[in-house]
Structures are given as C-alpha cells and as structure tokens.
Amino acid sequence: MRDIFTIGLLQNTLRTATPVVLAALGIMLTDHVGIMNIGMDGMMLCGAFFAVLGSCFLGSWVAGLGAALACGLILGLFFGLFVIRFKSDEFIIGVALNIFAGGLTVFLLRTIFGVAGAFSGSEALPIHALPRIDIPLIGDIPVLGQLLSGNTLLVYVSWLLVAVLYVLAFHTPLGFWMRATGEHPESLRAAGVSPEAMKYLASILCGLLSGLAGAHLSLGYLTLFAENMSASRGFIAVACCIFGRSNPPKVFLAALLFGFIDALGLRLQSVGVSSNLTSMAPYVVTVVMMVWVVQRGRRRRLGQGKLPDT
C-alpha cells in the first residue's frame, strides 16, 4: 500500500487529468450552446501533432503551442461551419473528425518525419517541451508544494481556465447568451442576439481548447507524438462534461477523478497487477459515471430525490 499511495500518485493524477480537463471544458462550451462535440478526440490528436510539428520546425515551445492553437481554431471553425451553417448532424461530423484526425496524423507523421508509430525528436529536429514552472514560496511547503509547484505550463492554464470559464458561464451576459442558446435558442433570437453567433463562438473556443489539450499531451505530459496518442481521452472528456453537468468546477472534479483512477492503474501495474486489467480502469470509471448519470436522470423525471441545481 505504501508504494501505491504516494505523493507521486497525486502528481500523476494532476498530470493525467489536465488534457481531459482542457478537452472537457471545450466540450462544455459546445454543450452550453446545445451542440455535443464528440469530435474532441480527433481534434486533440491533431493538436498534439501540430504542437510537435511547430515545436520542431520553428524551434520553440511557443511556436508549438501556437501551431496547436491554430490547428484547433481551424478545426473548430470547420466543425462549426458544418454543424451550424450546413446543419449536418453533429455526431456524424464528430465521428468524421475522429477518423480524419487518425488518418491525417499518421500520414503526416510518415511523410514529414519519416517514421512510423512514434516520433520523439531527433538530433536535427529536437522537440522543445513546455516549460515546468516552479512557484517560489509555495514550492517550499512540504507535500502541497510538490503538488502545486513544478508542473508544466498548461496544468496551471487549465486551473485558470476552470475559474475563467466558470465566471464566463454564470456571471457574464455572454455566458447567459450561450446557455440560452442551448436551452431555448428562440428566446435569444427574439431578444435580438443571434444564437448562431453563439454557436460559432463556442465551436471556436472549443477548438482552441482542443489545441491546448493536444499540446499538453505531446509537449507537456510526454515529449513525443505517437499514433492515436489521444487514446479516447476526448470521449472520456465528454463523459466528464456530462458527469459534471456542464459546470466548470464539477467538470474539473470529474476529470480529476478520471486522472486519479488512471494514475492508480499505472501504480498498480508497478506492483504487479496485470496491465490488461489496470488499463481498463479509466474506461470502467467512465461507464460507471454514465450509469450514474442515467439513474439520476430517471430519478429526476419521476420527480423524486431532486438534486440541487447548478
């Protein structure tokens, strides 16, 4: 037990949870405007690839981050254009994005870097990772300092975004418009604001967040790009968004729960539990979350055991 429940487990929790937090926040924004973006997984994957591409060829992590954001922006616009303008089914577009991203990244990996499977930098083209940030005073506090200090940049960005998006969604007119778009678009239209504009805004912001999530995967969590490295985190983020009822702090906690289970799985592996079992853990948790969500929905419909509203 000593070997399992260590400070390292909590550190791993934060690190594993971060891409899911970022992705889930993006999905949450589209959920607020009434779109379910299941293409997040593919969008993240593209973000991860372009982060490595930018980092290698332009020679800095800033460029890598920029490339990932640009990729996210374009995919967000693409998603928005098809779902909002051409009124395609959001699930079909989401599935298409996932398949497209898988193929595109494999193709580009082979043609640009000339490798199959994974690229972790070379003599000529080193990958510049995101910086670790040591917070001066807090870093000296025993246990807490080890958790709060020394993480990569996007871990802090994700924490900041939880707060920023919470304020945006529940304390600004813009957030009210976005949520009105999802719940009753006609009321917003009648009030003179275009729900379509809100949907575009959410799609683009979601794209940018997918870029951040991808960049964290390939430049923060690991320093390499591997085929299909998003490993369905985009789908787990969908589950976290639903589980957290599209409320940023709750979504964050749901993602942390996922990160904890994932990290625990890795620990158990190191003490001899079969990896075939442990790597199931995050997905089992996802299923359990969904069962709970469905049960909650059923209880609410029957008007019993009401839960406090967000």
Add this chain to the structure above:
Amino acid sequence: MPKEAPIVRFEHISMQFPGVLANDDVSLSVGKGEVFALVGENGAGKSTLMNILYGLNRPTSGRLFIKGREVTRHSPAQAIAMGVGMVHQHFKLVPSFTVSQNILLACEPRKGGFLYDFGEARKRVEALSQTYGLEIDPDARVDELTIGLQQRVEILKTLGRGADVLILDEPTAVLTPQESEELFGVIRRMVQERGMTVIIITHKLYEVMAVSHRVAVMRGGKLVGLHETRDVNQRILAELMVGRNLEEERPERAGAPGEALIRVEGLKVRSDRGLPAVNGLSLTVRAGEILGVAAVEGNGQSELVEAICGMQPIEAGEIWVEGVRVNGMSPGKIRALGLAHVPEDRNATGVSGAASVSDNLLAGRQRERRFAAGGIHMKKKAIRAYVTGLFRRFDIRGAGVSVQAGSLSGGNMQKVVVAREFSADGRCLVVAQPTRGVDIGAQEFIHRCILDKRNAGCAILLVSADLDEVLSLSDRVITLFEGRITGEFTGASIDKQDVGYAMTGGRSGEVGA
C-alpha cells in the same frame, strides 16, 4: 379613436411558404394608441403577418412601414429598436433562468464592462414591475411559474425593451378566465395611461368585443374585413372568419349511460414538483357519458389525467379501466385496454413536431398487421391510404401528410392529435383541453367528434379550461379545487354561476389566480 398617422402600415404584403401562400396581398394600418384585434381561423395567416412585423419572417413581396419609415432589412433586433415588441403564443423564455435573467436577456446590466450585475438586474425588474403594476418575483425560476405568470414575464420583457407597439399572439389561449380579465386590465391601462398600441391576435370573439377598438378579419391569407369594433358583433365576425354560417344544433344523445368504464377510487397523486396535486379523489365515467371536469388551472386536473393514462405515478388509491386495475401499468398497456388520450399540451406530448404528419397519425398502430408485414416491414401503400383518409376526414389543413407536423399551425396540429386518438378502437377517452388555441371552425368539428364518440357508447372524461365547452358538452360536471371534488352537477339544470363558485373552492370573491 386616434386618427393620427398610422404607427404600423402593411402595403400589399404577400408571404409564400413552401406549399402555402400564408399572406395574400394584405394591406392595413394600425393607429397609435389603439387596441387592434386580428382574428381568423387557424392558418389564416395572422401569426405570419405579425411575424413579418416583428422581423421573424421576411415577406415575399410588399412593403412595411413602422412609424412612417419603410423597413427593408427587417429583423427582431431592428423591430425592438423601433419599439415593436411581441409576446408569442409559445413563450420565448429560457426555462432554467430566473425572471430577471429572462426579462433582461440581451440587455443585461453590467459591471466592469463584462460581468453580469445581479443586484442591478433585480432593481431594474422590480422598478419595471412597479411602473406597470405587474407583480412578479424577480428571482423565481421561470419553469416554476404558472403559465399566467410566465406570460407576465414575457410582457415585462417586451416593455423593458422600450416597446410602445405590443403584439400579443393569442394571449388568452393558455390563461384562466381570471387571468384573462387581469390581462385585459393591463392592456387597457397600457393604452390609456401610456399611449401604447396593442395588436392582439385571438380566436375568442367576445375578447375582441371586450377589449379592441378596431378589428381585422383574415381568412386563407387574405384580409376579408376591417371594422370599428362598435360597428360589428360576434355573429358578423364569426361569419367573416369561417366564410359560412355556423351550425348550432348538436346531435341528440342516444340512450342512457351504461356500465362504468373508467373508475377512480381515493386517488392521490403528486405533481412534478412533488407537491400534493390530487387529494383523495373518486369518480366514475360510464359508457355513453361525458364527464366534464371544471377547474382553474393547477387544481389537480392535469395530474388526474396523467395518472389515469399511466404518465404520473400514483401515490394512493386505485384506477380501473375497462374493469382492469391499471395502477403502475405503462401508458402503452393502458392504451391497449382501450383508452385513448388527447393530452393537454400538444407540443410536448401530443405530436412529435420533427416527425411527419403521416408518422404522427400512424403512431401507436405501426405494428398492426395491416400496416406492417410481420410487425416489421412497413406497408407504405396501406399506411398512405390510411393516413390520407384521416387527413381528409378530419379536415387537416397543411401541405400534405409528408410535411413535418411541427410546421402545421396550432389548430391543425390539434386536429392531428384528435384524428389519431379518436380513430382508436377503444371505448375510453380522456380528453384534455381539446380546443385550446383552436379556431371556431375546428372547435365545432372537434366538439362534434366528441359527441359522436359519446353516442357510439364511449366513456369520455373531458377536462377543459374553457368553462363553456365543459358545460355545453358534458352530461355530468364535477368541479375540482386543490385536488378535491367540490361539486357535482347533472343534466340541464347546471348553472354557470354555481359551477364557477364551486371551482374557486366555494369562496366567492377570492377568484384571483
């Protein structure tokens, strides 16, 4: 009557929708400070015309002037900017938002440029509600308010945007008589004290007589009459609206009531919000009998209906349909016993707006052998013949059976529900608000259907907010107040005043909703 320059003027407006010419060369103008009534059957084009004024539809041809200025690139935002506000028949409110969040949607007070100022929002809504004498709790969630209060929120929302031309689309369709009276008071005050202009779309002709200065009648997209209200009466308006003389005689009842088909004993049901709604109620509906339920909205009639149909859990008591105890049965099983149900809210439970008219008419029968080989393979020809038959028999007006049911006007949507439920084979019918928001012609038709069913030996439970409807159709009337039966009336001796007294809990003078 003010005779200044018109505040709104339509010139040769036409509006072509796929398959329907909704407005056909309509020209009319509305003066400042008048209450202008627009009447017509369902699908006559009243709502379309008003949607054009509010910028929701752009006319195919014709010109629109507001306050003397021609409007070309119109939109709701522009309409609001020009002082035109609209209260829609289906409220445009965000259910989970509070009253003040809804009223101030898209014109929220801000602090620091982008933060929502909750304190200021409450103050503004309180001030607004005081100015117009419309009381409301700014912090209540809209989905927890009664329909009457939700409408009040809509009106305040429009007023808060500085509207001086107010369009009300069938405002009383969902209100109790008391709430309607209150609304008329509000309209009169707004016009007299604030010089506002109110355009009211309605089906109820006595309301036209009660509240309007002038009245325009539309039929089939055309303007067929424009009169000073004092020059006309309900009879004239009704004939203009339907274009034919209305029949008045009704089929006589055949035979005495037979066996009890629907029986309820000591029923207790809670509302969706968990509050007691039906409190120990017993009733019996016999074959060949219409039992009318008269009650002010929110006194348990909705829950009673839903419990009988298996849509609301029963807390205590028993229900039998065709002699079978149905407690805890699914709606499907209860239907299979021979119970058909016209639900009170056609949009939520009556039709699927996204599905075709054909699918909606067929729903519930799709597994029958004559429509599906082996219960699986749909027989398109048989289905088409069947639904087209219903479409014609029930005189549903729309672009055909393959269009989306949601594209029909409210009255025709209701006819789809009636057509499906009244063509069911069973002997029990639970009918809730059968003619809510439906024009006179369709109303008459639906009433005839109900009476025909009764004469064919069905047991019918009729719930309606329209007291005249309950009294003219029912063989027996019970009144509900706070989930209990407060009175029972039979035969030709029913006195409207007595029923009204019992409906309000027998405490006269305390009628306010």
